[in-house]
Amino acid sequence: MTVFIAHAPADRSAAEALEKTIERRGQFSELDDGTVALRPVQQGDALVLLVSQALTFATARLRLEQRALDAWADGRLVVVKLDKGIAPVGLRDLPAVDASFEAQREFKWNEVADQVRDKIRPAPPQAPEAARSAPRLNKRLRANFRTDADEWRSIAAVALPVLALPGVLALAAAVSIWLANRIGPAPGGWPELRRGVGEFGARFGLGAGATEILFVLSILLTIGIVTYWITRLFKKPKAQASPAAPAEFEPDAPAPAKQGDSVFVSYARANEGAVLPVIEAAKQAGRKFWLDQHGLKPGDGWAGEIVRAIRGAGGVTVMCSQAAFESDHVKREIYLADRYKKKLLPVYLEAVEPPEDFEYFFAGVQRLNLFETPEPERPQAFISALGSN
Incomplete structure (x- = not known):
């Protein structure tokens, strides 16, 4: 079991102070400033991300973000804010421990250590059918x-x-x-x-x-x-559950959709007016889609439902706009699509270029400039771009 403490090089002193607290609790920890490639976060590990203004400008920011999103997808991420700086897109709306007041950090480190303990605590084994029917009190x-x-x-x-x-x-x-x-x-x-x-x-x-x-x-x-x-x-160790399923899944949640049943649509809420008419017209042509129209939140159940939908989708369409590139939800959805090797289709709703972290996922992917297509022809152009997926 390892607790990785991801931080910008400028925040090393804070990371070392947190490391001492975690190790006093009996957990082995390792500092990660992104300059050296460490092993992935595995079952039984946890990752603490120290968010600060220094992280935003760190040269290894993208690597640290990717490790943080890996840990988030498996329910093993703890976010800590060291100052009032804005976190990178994809991490801004996640729950975080506020350690921006240095005089209180000793107490905050103990709070972080408590959350780490909860993240690495193994879940009790239970049969699938029994898990769906067991009361929450029993769990x-x-x-x-x-x-x-x-x-x-x-x-x-x-x-x-x-x-x-x-x-x-x-x-x-x-x-x-x-x-x-x-x-x-x-x-x-x-x-x-x-x-x-x-x-x-x-x-x-x-x-x-x-x-x-x-x-x-x-x-x-x-x-x-x-x-x-x-x-x-x-003694032969007991077989452990596969780490592929995120820890945030609820046992009584519905099973993932059949592979290839639908296309997952990632979009910013501000673009509903441009996105929904195209999707509805494509549905009339027989295509199936999964998109959030209920405002899912990043708390309990959010990761589980989104991950299930993306894992069960035949492909992922990203409705690109300035609002989408500033959306935490869209950033995480693109990351999950890449993690599960889904075919990406960037559909541009307006003339805008993706920032560096989005451009990484779009490298070598064919894009559709929907904003250049006359509005009546957009559904057909979209369907043609989807192809067989």
């Missing part, structure tokens, strides 16, 4: 039970070696007494060993019988602890 109880089990395992990792120590000392003392009795012209046996153990206990004010009992019990306890750890060492 919380199972999560709490799993958390308690994890905490007990952590305590056992420290307590068991301590409990095994008396047995190790008793075994060492017994072996020493045995070896001492075996050396000499008249080697001793079992009676001499018992007498030596009794004399050892007498030095600490214990009777011979009590010392023997303590020796036996502590040695047996140590043997049991060693056997337990050896068994765990060679």
Whole structure:
């Protein structure tokens, strides 16, 4: 388990302070300023993104953004604001811990560490059908039970070696007494060993019988602890769920649409008037589309519903405009389309060029300048550009 702390080089001191707090909680952390390619965020990891004005102008901003969106799609991202600067597009409307007031950062680091713990906490296993019908209260109880089990395992990792120590000392003392009795012209046996153990206990004010009992019990306890750890060492680990499904999915959510059933439409709410008539006309021609007309929010359930729709789509159409290039939703949807290897069709509603981070996704992709097409001909031009997807 690794907690990656992504930050601009100028924010390294803040990242190091947060790193100390996280590691005091028993989590291994690693600083990531984007200058070195680190391994992807995996199951059991979390990523903390420190957002500041320095991040906006960092040379490795795009790499850090991509890692942050990777973590967000899997429900493993924690955003922290270090100042009142504007976050990059795609991250501005996500929930964030406000650590802009330096005098309170020590408290804020603890809040971040709590959120990290929640992100890396494994979800309780449950069968698909049972999960759809289980009450939310039961889900919380199972999560709490799993958390308690994890905490007990952590305590056992420290307590068991301590409990095994008396047995190790008793075994060492017994072996020493045995070896001492075996050396000499008249080697001793079992009676001499018992007498030596009794004399050892007498030095600490214990009777011979009590010392023997303590020796036996502590040695047996140590043997049991060693056997337990050896068994765990060679025990086959349980299969884990595939990391492909985002952690934010609700178990009772509907199954993803069949691959290729529809085309996902990514657009800015401000462009509804230009987008919806074209989509409706294309529907009349028999095409299927998925688009958000209900104003989904980036909180609970948002990632799950959008990810399911994009994963199940046959392609993704991006309705490009200045408003779209400034939309956090559109940025994340384009990223998810690229992540799931979906064919992109940029449809330009106005004469505007994409910013650098959008241009990366559009490289080598054929675009449709819909604004250059007469309005009555736009649905047919759109359908032709979609082709077989």
